[in-house]
Amino acid sequence: MAVQNARDVYTRRLEGVSIWVVESKYIHASNPDEAEAFFDPAADKVYRHPTFYEVPDSIKHM
Amino acid sequence: MSATLPETLAGIVPAAPNLLFPFVLQLADTSLILAHRLSEWCGHGPVLEQDLALANIALDLLGEARSYYQYAAELEGQGRTEDDLAYLRSAVEYRNPLLVEQPNGDFAHTVVRQFLFDNFHYHLLQALKESADAQLAAIAEKSLKEAAYHLKWSSEWVIRLGDGTAESRQRLDKAIAALWRFAGELTTPTTTETCLQRLGLVPDYAALLPAMEAHVAHVLGEATVPVPEAVFAQQGGKMGRHSEHLGYLLAELQYMQRSYPGLTW
Structure with a gap:
């Protein structure tokens, strides 16, 4: 049933080629109360994105 | 800790920047030296996820x-920059506690060193964000989010190694035996720290101890x-008396600026 529901909702615009269904009781999630400690430290680390290099003109398709 | 100074201390406040400079420098040195130690793991972690975790904490x-x-340079007001302070001071001028300059050893050794530091760091920042000094409070508030995760990480690993295999337990025991003696310096105030504690700019370390000890007991x-058992506390780093390890660490950390002064890229 879940697989069919997912197919009807999420694949209407060619978004999917495969559907995986997991019962919610088997999902381990991060605690929303710890969201700041989990995710904020990445906010000021722009160097994690490789955007500080100049791509030479001769390199196409980047 | 109150946000406003007691009346009797108000007259001493103009001297506070002079006192604050060595303390802020001590915090800076402590984080830099431990960051450098952790960065030595880069590419050598036991598994990919932990290699990245160690580099994340270092960063x-x-x-x-x-x-x-940056704040220390501003407080000093002598025109030195953050880079001057990090790259152009010798080991005796560094004010980090001995714990953070200790070599990485094996993974358990690094985990125990981190656990002892994180437990202090987290509780310090939690109190420091109420400091009467707005800039320190702001840095503490930002860093606390990171320290909360560090403490979670190192606590998890102490548990995993202690209650893991015979070998992980033996390595953890060895690390605890080697490093526990360096924990006491973190919460033993220097003269500078005592003065700043009286001014309400730095938290009273004795007040942090119950929560720190409770966390150690839990983990x-x-x-x-x-x-x-209570062990003799090795001290001196916060006064510039370091173990020989710091000299080697700084030799690597400062090599480029010492060899090519003013080099930029």
């Missing part, structure tokens, strides 16, 4: 160190490891 601490160095309990 968090490096960012925190920069904030403190070691989960790890099935007995809490170590």
